[in-house]
Amino acid sequence: MRVRIQSAPFDYGAECAGFGLGGAGVGAVVTFLGVVRDDRGGLSRMEIEHYPGMTEKAIAAMAEEAVGRWSLADVLVIHRHGTLQPGEPIMMVATAARHRKAAFAAAEFLMDYLKSRAPFWKKEIGADGAEWVAAKDEDEDALGRW
């Protein structure tokens, strides 16, 4: 299990290559990449603030829960902070399990929890000023299914 919080870019392909392979009983690997999206057009950059210390602890707790619930062979979470450009990778999740359903479910669980329970805050900076991204009710509601 690895959790990395970093300002530096990461290489999604290199992180995925070999992830979960070689472990006994691994039959499925799921990987997810989150990208800075320009929803309204005119986004010049995104600034991601986080709470050093709590971020690592909160994500490690989520990852441990996922390992226990879906008997994962391995899990990897990388989340960036600092200044990012549109189209750049923000974060990734990878899960390795015996079967596909467990690998997908664990990855979705981690994504849902990262959205609403990991202490990150996104600010969008565009031509018309800067704005903090508001949390969505549907993201909070998504936790209910777990």
Added chain:
Amino acid sequence: MIDVLYFAWVRERIGLPRERLETSAATVADLVAELMAREDRYAAAFADVSALRVALDQELASFAAPLKGVREVAFFPPMTGG
């Protein structure tokens, strides 16, 4: 003494990322009331606590939670990770 941390627009509204306070507040809500009485910028930041979250020693908590033994309190808006 207690460390109080602010993030995102709470930090911007109050104008600093953290401070160390002497407080006799028994709960988070009491601490918020103390802060709001200090200056307008605090009153503005805490005007609607339903729009805020609080963590005690880096664990999410409620505004009714006691502060006894707590070393670090953090106030921030709902999280937007992922």
